[in-house]
Amino acid sequence: MTYKIKRDAMEKPFALDVDTDSICQPPSSSTLLIDRTFRMFARLGVFVVLALVVALVLEIGVKAIPGIQKYGLDMLTGTVWDVGQQQFGILPAIWGTLYSSLIALLIGGFFGISMAIFLTQDFLPARLAAVFRTIVELLAAIPSVVYGLWGIFVVIPFIRPLTDVLNESFGWIPFFSSTLSGPGLLPAALVLAIMILPTIAAVSQDALRSVPLKTKQAAYGMGATHWEAILKVMVPTAATGIFGSLVLGLGRALGETMALAMLVGNSNQISLSLFAPANTLAALLALNFPEAGPNEIGVLMYAALVLMVITLMVNILGSMMIMYAQRGVKA
Amino acid sequence: MSDTQPPPSRATPSLQRKFEGRALRSMVLSGLVWFLAILTSVPLLSVLYMLITQGGARLNMEVFTELPPAGFEMDGGFGNALVGTFFMVGIAALIAIPVGIMAAIFLAELGPSSKLATAARFAAKTLTGVPSILAGVFAYALVVITTGTYSAPAGGVALAVLMLPIVVLTAEEAMRMVPKVMKDAAYGMGCTHTQVIWQIVLPTGMPAILTGVMLAIARAAGETAPLLFTALFSNYWLLQEGHLAVMSPTASMAVLIYNFSGMPFDNQLELAWAASLVLVMIVLIVNIVSRIFGKPKF
Amino acid sequence: MKKPLLSTLVVAVATLALSSPAFADKVRLTGSGASFPAPIYLSWFKNLNKANPDLVVDYQSKGSGAGVQDFLNKTVDFAASDSAMKTEDMAKVSEGVQLLPMTAGEIIVTYNLPGNPKGLKLPRDVYPNIFLGKITKWNDPKIAAANPGVKLPDVPITVVVRADSSGTTAVFTKHLSAINAEFKSSLGEGNTVNWPTTNKFIKSPKNDGVTATVRQTPGAIGYIEYSYAKLAKVESALLQNKEGKFVAPGNSAETLAAIKIPEDMIAWAPDPEGANAYPIVTYTWMIFRKNNNDAHKARAMRDMVEFGLTEGQKIADALGYIPLPQSVVEQVRKAAANIK
Numbered sequence A: 001m002t003y004k005i006k007r008d009a010m011e012k013p014f015a016l017d018v019d020t021d022s023i024c025q026p027p028s029s030s031t032l033l034i035d036r037t038f039r040m041f042a043r044l045g046v047f048v049v050l051a052l053v054v055a056l057v058l059e060i061g062v063k064a065i066p067g068i069q070k071y072g073l074d075m076l077t078g079t080v081w082d083v084g085q086q087q088f089g090i091l092p093a094i095w096g097t098l099y100s101s102l103i104a105l106l107i108g109g110f111f112g113i114s115m116a117i118f119l120t121q122d123f124l125p126a127r128l129a130a131v132f133r134t135i136v137e138l139l140a141a142i143p144s145v146v147y148g149l150w151g152i153f154v155v156i157p158f159i160r161p162l163t164d165v166l167n168e169s170f171g172w173i174p175f176f177s178s179t180l181s182g183p184g185l186l187p188a189a190l191v192l193a194i195m196i197l198p199t200i201a202a203v204s205q206d207a208l209r210s211v212p213l214k215t216k217q218a219a220y221g222m223g224a225t226h227w228e229a230i231l232k233v234m235v236p237t238a239a240t241g242i243f244g245s246l247v248l249g250l251g252r253a254l255g256e257t258m259a260l261a262m263l264v265g266n267s268n269q270i271s272l273s274l275f276a277p278a279n280t281l282a283a284l285l286a287l288n289f290p291e292a293g294p295n296e297i298g299v300l301m302y303a304a305l306v307l308m309v310i311t312l313m314v315n316i317l318g319s320m321m322i323m324y325a326q327r328g329v330k331a
Numbered sequence B: 001m002s003d004t005q006p007p008p009s010r011a012t013p014s015l016q017r018k019f020e021g022r023a024l025r026s027m028v029l030s031g032l033v034w035f036l037a038i039l040t041s042v043p044l045l046s047v048l049y050m051l052i053t054q055g056g057a058r059l060n061m062e063v064f065t066e067l068p069p070a071g072f073e074m075d076g077g078f079g080n081a082l083v084g085t086f087f088m089v090g091i092a093a094l095i096a097i098p099v100g101i102m103a104a105i106f107l108a109e110l111g112p113s114s115k116l117a118t119a120a121r122f123a124a125k126t127l128t129g130v131p132s133i134l135a136g137v138f139a140y141a142l143v144v145i146t147t148g149t150y151s152a153p154a155g156g157v158a159l160a161v162l163m164l165p166i167v168v169l170t171a172e173e174a175m176r177m178v179p180k181v182m183k184d185a186a187y188g189m190g191c192t193h194t195q196v197i198w199q200i201v202l203p204t205g206m207p208a209i210l211t212g213v214m215l216a217i218a219r220a221a222g223e224t225a226p227l228l229f230t231a232l233f234s235n236y237w238l239l240q241e242g243h244l245a246v247m248s249p250t251a252s253m254a255v256l257i258y259n260f261s262g263m264p265f266d267n268q269l270e271l272a273w274a275a276s277l278v279l280v281m282i283v284l285i286v287n288i289v290s291r292i293f294g295k296p297k298f
Numbered sequence C: 001m002k003k004p005l006l007s008t009l010v011v012a013v014a015t016l017a018l019s020s021p022a023f024a025d026k027v028r029l030t031g032s033g034a035s036f037p038a039p040i041y042l043s044w045f046k047n048l049n050k051a052n053p054d055l056v057v058d059y060q061s062k063g064s065g066a067g068v069q070d071f072l073n074k075t076v077d078f079a080a081s082d083s084a085m086k087t088e089d090m091a092k093v094s095e096g097v098q099l100l101p102m103t104a105g106e107i108i109v110t111y112n113l114p115g116n117p118k119g120l121k122l123p124r125d126v127y128p129n130i131f132l133g134k135i136t137k138w139n140d141p142k143i144a145a146a147n148p149g150v151k152l153p154d155v156p157i158t159v160v161v162r163a164d165s166s167g168t169t170a171v172f173t174k175h176l177s178a179i180n181a182e183f184k185s186s187l188g189e190g191n192t193v194n195w196p197t198t199n200k201f202i203k204s205p206k207n208d209g210v211t212a213t214v215r216q217t218p219g220a221i222g223y224i225e226y227s228y229a230k231l232a233k234v235e236s237a238l239l240q241n242k243e244g245k246f247v248a249p250g251n252s253a254e255t256l257a258a259i260k261i262p263e264d265m266i267a268w269a270p271d272p273e274g275a276n277a278y279p280i281v282t283y284t285w286m287i288f289r290k291n292n293n294d295a296h297k298a299r300a301m302r303d304m305v306e307f308g309l310t311e312g313q314k315i316a317d318a319l320g321y322i323p324l325p326q327s328v329v330e331q332v333r334k335a336a337a338n339i340k
Helices: A008-011 A029-077 A091-120 A126-141 A145-169 A183-210 A213-221 A227-239 A238-253 A258-263 A281-293 A294-330 B013-058 B063-066 B079-110 B115-128 B132-147 B150-176 B179-190 B193-222 B255-262 B266-294 C002-014 C038-051 C062-072 C087-091 C127-131 C141-146 C167-179 C182-186 C206-216 C226-232 C253-257 C297-319 C326-336
Strands: C027-033 C054-063 C078-081 C098-113 C158-160 C201-204 C218-223 C238-240 C281-289
Touching: A029 A091, A029 A294, A029 B079, A029 B115, A029 B132, A029 B150, A029 B193, A091 A126, A091 A183, A091 A227, A091 A238, A091 A281, A091 A294, A091 B013, A091 B266, A126 A183, A126 B013, A126 B266, A145 A183, A145 A238, A145 A258, A145 B013, A145 B193, A145 B266, A145 C206, A183 A238, A183 A258, A213 A227, A227 A238, A227 B013, A238 B132, A258 A281, A258 B255, A281 A294, A281 B132, A281 C062, A281 C078, A294 B115, A294 B132, A294 C281, B013 B266, B013 C326, B079 B115, B079 B150, B079 B193, B079 B255, B115 B150, B132 B150, B150 B193, B179 B193, B179 C238, B193 B266, B255 B266, C002 C218, C027 C062, C027 C297, C038 C054, C038 C226, C054 C297, C062 C078, C062 C167, C062 C281, C087 C167, C098 C167, C098 C206, C098 C226, C098 C297, C098 C326, C127 C158, C127 C167, C127 C182, C158 C167, C158 C206, C167 C182, C167 C218, C182 C201, C201 C206, C201 C238, C206 C218, C206 C226, C253 C281, C297 C326
Parallel strands: C027 C054, C027 C078, C158 C201, C158 C218
Antiparallel strands: C078 C281, C098 C218, C098 C281
16 A cells, blocks of 8 residues: 555654655556546536536426426416316415515524624623523524424414404504414414524624624724624624625525424415414425326426525525625625 | 714713713613523523423333324334434435535545536535425435335435535535645645545544534434425334335334324324424434534644 | 135234234335325224234325325325225226225314313304305304304304315315305315415314314314314314204214215215214225236235225224225125235
8 A cells, every 4th residue: 555645754754764655756556546536536526516406406497397388477476276276376375485584584683693793792701602602503403393393382372362462452553463373474483583593693693703803992992882883883894794694594494394384374375464374385395295296296396496596596695695795804 | 972082081071971871772782682692592492391391201212112103092102213214314424425525525625716616616505505395306306206106215315415515515614624734745745636635634624524414414314394205204114024114105203293293192292292302312412422523623 | 716715814814813924925015195094094004014914004194185196106005085086097097996995984073162162063054154264253143043052252263174185175075065055166176175265264284283273273163084083082063964953973874874885986975864964974995006016015905905894894983983884895895806
């Protein structure tokens, strides 16, 4: 095994005695062959990653063609989903996906960014900060199906009395215009908010940490209070990165399936009410895919394509903003 | 407050009052952020509390050794689901880890700024954003339809799609953290790329690579959506009466929790909580182990 | 010629196949479909496996529509459906289709009201209108009139219907269409119908999901198989039958026996006659291919059917199903020979 580097040869690089086992010799042809083969395999790995994306897009895109040809844009604007009548409209599902994600983003974003500020802006001794950081990371580690179970048995019974009060007193506001039966948009969005909070907190922390210390010191030097420095200097400086974190959180929310399928109520309607049952694209796929006939497969693949396009656009936007933010900081 | 203002001092009463207002605001905001941070931990504590009280009450040896109960039956467990989850995550790891690390080697060492690498990095980032249900749709079309049956390999492929980008991106990051001087020293002695990678980059970056691999495994173990119509579920053991049923529907913890959570029977609901507790413990243990591995050593 | 073979098998199964296993090879059958008979099928297959360890039948409750689809996609060996199978779907199976009614049950209307009043009476001009979204409050005068003495709260009715393609829905809507012209014209019947989209209609997958959602939601109503109500201990309403009498589920053997099974094994009774007849009763079917290219599997399936017809019928009543009438058992046994 002449190509193996001896550890001691590395540690004594100036040893002059010629050692046939040393690496100080031109690589043999077998070494080169191994090198070339290995590099080929590495390249192959890269091609697999690329091929996977292409295959994913093609598999879904090509299978969606019959659905697109048959139903075209009508499907995106239709509101009725009736397999019996072969009527397929996914507007309520698109609406539910966006609406639940936006509410989750509002709540999760507010908490996530607060958490990021809390963890990076000297509120805590390092040890306590580690505790809170672990809490956020643990939130990310819990599987979504467990959140769904928790949502059914904890969140819904907990918020039901509150929603009844809101409906009674503020029923004229469209958001509170119905009572919460059980599954519905609000419990789904709340659980979704908890699920995207860790993403937002983690990426925002990175953004806040990458602001040079000098910037903050300058703010303090000018007599700014702790919070003036945070809100007027740190957050604006890290704004692009923080915004990127929100976009990534949105991307995560849009594609989340199980917790929503368990909590949203699967009702194909468009309603502003937070307490009404709704539907999402991912839940529609999870519930309808197992029973889809050849015609419905095309329709569902079309819905999958819509979901993919929405999430990919949001995710790419988020990644680009974070990349831009990092470059900005470096420059 | 204007930028040119001098720092507040006790000498001027008007400024002092202004400062008190600002200080008060600062305190209120600090209080608020403390409150929000503590509020954020409420869901976690609530989930853990439910898992421990509801799941812990049902946790005994039987749940690990018995098969899932039919509707009205008492007792039972999720032994087969636990086996199925390990089996499918294993298949996914066998696919995703070698491919992912190979790709990461190329991205980090062989052609970091090549067009191919840029494209692959973009592809991997794109894959991390793919909704997990779409991985299931993909594996259904690719494996289930082709083989004509729901199976563990189909579930494994779906999970691998989700694991691959995590492995690629974290492993690349890990290899990039290997100090350049170490690599330069080896190159300077005439090592080939392969030798540098095997002797320097991989051993040095291994802890961080393992962290990524562990995180990917933890993620895959908890996924439900990709398994719903690839592995489906099974009420029997993978190895039933000495017959290894690889190419037939396979149980998993996540799908069991999903199925049982929608049932009206108390026994199943208790098992869903117990299964959740076990699943969360597995995921957390993998996470903690990865953290121990991942402590930077240089 | 078949008779002795079958009876030997029955004996073999009954004696737990102690000395000589019935199979040289181990067989694993996979099936999927209806959630309606899932509790009874799952216990059959567990008992069957205990009696004959070489035969594993793995059944997944996914809903009738999904089961038929799996069958068409050939991802399962057999399917189960409460809405039988559409003729055009049967035409797609080149191997030929054999449907066998394996058990029967009643579809009940379950509810969740504060104070858990038992035996709520629902007249025939009321329950179709609840599912049409026209009666929306529990204290609606029409419900109150039928239930003197029951305290009905002023809460909206949350209607829980099936999210998946379901045979239970098909049978239930077939009945509602038979008794209510408006239901027939606006919603019709089928595995999936276009339920009204209001804030008070929630969809949940499978019989399990509907039962669980009703159980967890105060003011909810839903339709499920009687077995789910019995096993999960939820209330079932008394429905008014054709003769105008309010009947509780649980005694439908006579009603079932009145439904004659034709050659193709498919028969319905959308609104049965009889003073004491519970109005929503149906058979539920297993679906097989006539020509299976695996002789072991075909034999295993015939054994499974036989087990269901003999041992299986004994537990039907206890689980909230209706045992098949003896004449139907004979018919099914004969037809099962078509599975080759």
